[in-house]
Amino acid sequence: MEITPAILQRYNTGTATDAEVQAVETWLTSTDTEAYSLDPDDLAEMRSVVWDNLLEQAIDEQRNIRSIRTSKSKVIYLPLAAAMLVLLVGVVVFQKLNWTVSAGPVSEGLLITSAQGPIEVLGDEFKVQFSGYLQVVNRSNQTKSIECTNGEQYTLDPGETYYLETIDGKHYLIAERHLSPEDNYLRFVKGDVEVVAKTI
Secondary structure, three states: OOOOHHHHHHHHHOOOOHHHHHHHHHHHHOOOHHHHOOOHHHHHHHHHHHHHHHHHHHHHHHHHHHHHHHHHHHHHHHHHHHHHHHHHHHHHHHHHHHHHHHHOOOOOOEEEEEOOEEEEEOOOEEEEEEOOEEEEEEOOOOOEEEEEOOOOEEEEOOOOEEEEEEEOOEEEEEEHHHOOOOOOHHHHOEOOEEEEEEOO
16 A cells, blocks of 8 residues: 555544554555655645644744733733732822821810920910910911910911020010921920910
């Protein structure tokens, strides 16, 4: 029996008849050189089939590589996108809560600290008599004003800390934001204060 590419293909796919299987196996184990010679047309057809199969396998490999790259990029980018989204939500929530905490009133009044300790005064306008060096904190979210008994008046911005001092009978108000952060100005607080009247 002549071994043709069609018989070899059936042999490789397992659909050859018993006689074809026997012929192919005899042909494969044969040492006769004539048994290995193929017709040039058959050889050209076999080369064409082999090259077509190789080309098809190469195209499939490229498709698989692209598919793997796409899935890898999805695997990498999805968690990254999720992490960025969580981070963004966290930042927004933190800013919102931080704004709420800083904008929300802790108290509606002023906290005045003297040598006797802190006192809280409610209202929007105050008249005070003091000597020495005081710390005044506007703990509300509204502007407050404070008047000294010598007639000097000061405006206190919401949430700000100030130091009120007497030098040679004259009063001075200094915002803490203008002072050096390394210095602990609270250590200088001394003297006394008396709230004379609330002027509303």
